[in-house]
Amino acid sequence: MQSALQRRRIDRDELRRISEVMPERDREVLRRIDEHRYLTTHQIQSFTFTAHGSAGSAARTTRYVLARLERLALIRSLPRRVGGVRAGSAARIWQLAPAGARLLRDEGQTYRSHEPSLRFLQHCLAVADVHLGLRNLTTMESVEAVEIATEPTSWRRYIGPGGEQRLLQPDLASVVRTRDYVDRWFIEVDLGTESLPTVLKKCGQYETYRASGIEQEAHDAFPLVIWVFVSQARAEKVKSSILRSPRLTPELYRIVTTDGFATSAQEWLQ
Structure with missing residues (x-):
């Protein structure tokens, strides 16, 4: 059941004030939550509160800002937690x-918050973790910049072989710029909930989009397609099927x- 704070309605004048x-940092928190739909406190800290002297200081500031945004009725927390109640704040x-x-978007747009299915929630959080892994590539000496597009900015429209309109929907699209070259990646995060035929069908969509020549x-050049899986067994099965x-x-x-993504990404850039 939602608290009184979460049910509080904000009129247009109050929202404008x-x-x-x-502060821009608070607005950045809202934007990060918006682009991923759902984020944990720890993920928000990793995205936005990165200039503190210690992890403890960053964690305290993150909790303070989130509590303020919650009091203002700009964000809501879900009843469930990652790892259960014992996992902490x-x-x-x-x-x-x-x-x-409404603060971020056009006033005319409607928005209803709701509790998602566990499957959808886990996928959103997993994609956010991969996004954070991509951002961390900037710690490499050779990497000058990393640009990351989330859905729906990552999507691509194209014409199929029969002249029909099609839509390719990567979870993320990234551009990694180094001193010597530019790497482009489409990224799919799979938690093992899709069947193998469904995964291979999505690969077929990438092949069709590649044949359109739009990216080239x-x-x-056409971006690499990165599949990120939870289990090694699942990854090996998909790899052999491809x-x-x-x-x-x-x-x-x-x-x-997921565990090997950061290391593999660094190896691809060497």
Whole structure:
């Protein structure tokens, strides 16, 4: 059941006053939650509160800012936590409240917060973890910048072989700029909830989009498709299926696990 704070309604004038005095860091927190739909306290800290002298200081400031945004009825926490109640405050999961969405978006747009299915929630949080892993690539000496697009900015529209409109929907699209070259990646995060035929069908969509030539015309090359899986067994099964498929191009794909993503990404850039 929602608390009185979470049910509090903000009228247009009050929302404008809040927006006028809101620190940019608070607005950045709202934007991060908006782009991923759901984030844990720890993920918000990793995205936004990175300039503190210690992890303890960053954690305290994060909790303080989130508590303020909750009192203003701009964000809401979900009843469930990652890892259960014992995981502590860092495991609280946040979403925008309607007023927070209105502050970021057009007043005419409607927004309703709701509790998601466990499957959808876990996927959103896993994609956010991969996003954070990509951001950390900037710690490499050779990496000058990392640009990351979340859904729906990561999506690509194209024309299918029969002239029909199609939509490719990567979880993330990234551009990693180093001193010597530019790497482009489409990223799919799979928690083992999709069947193997569904995964291979998505690979087929990438092949069709590649055949359209849109990316090559814009960037002179087609991005690698990175599949991130939870288990090594699942990753190996998909990898062997891609190798056996006559309609797929194995060199187009990189198959990794969530635990090995950061290390593999650094190796691809060396």
